[in-house]
Amino acid sequence: MIRKASPRSNTLWQPALSPPTDGRIMLEACQVTFSFNGTPVLDKVDLRLEEGKMIGVIGPNGAGKSTLVRLLSRSLTPASGRIWLNGQNLDQWRLSDMARVLTVVPQLPQLPPVFTAWEMVLMGRTPYLGWMGRESEHDRAATRQAMEETKIWHLADRLISQLSGGEQQRVVITRALAQEPQVLLLDEPTAHLDISYQVETLSLIGRLVKERRLAALAIFHDLNLAAQYCDELVLLQQGRVVAQGSPNHVLTPSTLRQVYGIEVAVIPHPHNGLPVVLPVCDSPSR
């Protein structure tokens, strides 16, 4: 097991035994283990989500990234280990209270095609509604604001069935923003977007993380986008954390060779010095 130590991760990663009291840590996983039909999927994972920071989870297919998000959002229950949300054990939260604090942007969600984009985003206000389920003016205003922020207000009248996959993905991201969470978990939020919407969406999420002091965790397949937008990266392999820390400490040729089994070159980005990963291809033409 490789653990890349960085100065920041040394101060950040204290042994997590007691719930934090200063309120800075929003979501904390401690020794979380999960197995599916006897096969271990996650093995003793420790994780802390801090206010105003975005953590990127990277790793090969089947490393347990989506399982981690599903555990953190209580769609799955860990076999052992603890998860705290805002200092309180995750399974002690009432679901509607939890939905005001934490939300998930799922990967490839199935959306009912008969609703309009407006109606779908408005559903993000569900945890704030009373027992008759009637939306207030504030709910509508928050929904409209979220749709304007993600630039999908012009799609409001369209039915979901009339939207492209990328537009549907933006609708789901917008619904999560309308939910006004403090913790945002994203499972490959930009998987179906072209590069302009990838950049736009991630910039928006990054800005909201800073402005609203959100704690965010996002799964990435694109290592370079992860490096650009995340304050910290967690590298998973076969359910174990093999490296964590700043992008510069995690994205090294030797680590990536060990985890992905390929040769890469890592160079600094000409604009901001963040690492850029380039695969080294033995092209037969050269």
Place this chain on the structure above:
Amino acid sequence: MNPSGKWTGPGTPLPVRSPQKDAVRPRPGRQGLLLLAGLAAVAVTALLGVAWGSLSIPPATVAAMFWRRAVGEVAAAPWPAVWETVVFDIRLPRVILAALVGGALSQAGAVYQGLFRNPLADPYLIGISSGAGLGATIAIALGLPLRWGGLGAVPLLAFVGALGATTLVYILSRTDGRPSVTTLLLAGVALGAFLSSLTTFLMFHTKDAFQTMHIFGWLMGSFALSNWAKVWMLGPALAVGGALLRAYAHRLNVLQLDDEQAQQLGIPVERTRLVLIVAASLVTATAVAVSGVIGFVGLIVPHAVRLIWGPDHRFLLPMSVLTGAVFMILADGLARSLLSPTELPVGVVTAFCGAPFFLYLLRRQRKYVHS
């Protein structure tokens, strides 16, 4: 801000009309007005339903008779005394019962279609009709002398059979602690076939042509044996069940998403689904118990309402109740008069009108039904 210029601000932004013009979304302020209009339509149809029949009474006279009762006038009435009996003891309970059954089945159909995310779902999907059919058949074939509060053995045993079958389907469908929607449907189909075979066996076993006709008529549904006791059985059930379902309507909207998304929006999925199934099944079982198995209403009325006003269950459920009530009063009127003096089972009329209408919807809105 809005390119279409339709919404002026966050105060009025519910979509007015989707671009392909297949569903008008009524704004919240409009919804109340539309429901009031629906209620008025039910009242007018009920008045016509009471006036309509082999003994034809002018609708204006019927209205006058209601007015006389309402103000408690004691002077001699300007119409024959038998009219009073026909209107208040025979036709009024029948029309009210038809309205209640139509509303109950339509609302339950909307709930089941939403719960199972399946446009072909109807209130009889999970064993209610076959359970009720077996209960009624037992009551008729054995001629049980059971009575309770003005209700005979047939509605009582039908009610017990409907609830018993649904409970059994629910228990059978639980795989490792969780009821899954697919196993619920399959268990409903299997148990329904099993109970129907018992019903058919009993029908042949009786060897009494009158009883066989009675069972057959009940299985197609009829309001010929309506009375006030049945109204008082179904009325409160529909009121309580309807209020509960209306309170859960928004949660039902969210359940149109998959279970994980619904949970992340704060909905306890299993519990919500159970509440909805129990409430819809109670209402349906009561409706079937007092009227027999009337098909197609619970299937087509929610579809028609959804196509016109959109899929929001907060409006869809109450509007389905009103539309179903109007539809059923008209269907019963036809059932009474088409072969007069013989009465048709009302299920014949609902299927005869409903099936072509459903096919029409299917062709007009193919992409909608495919969803």
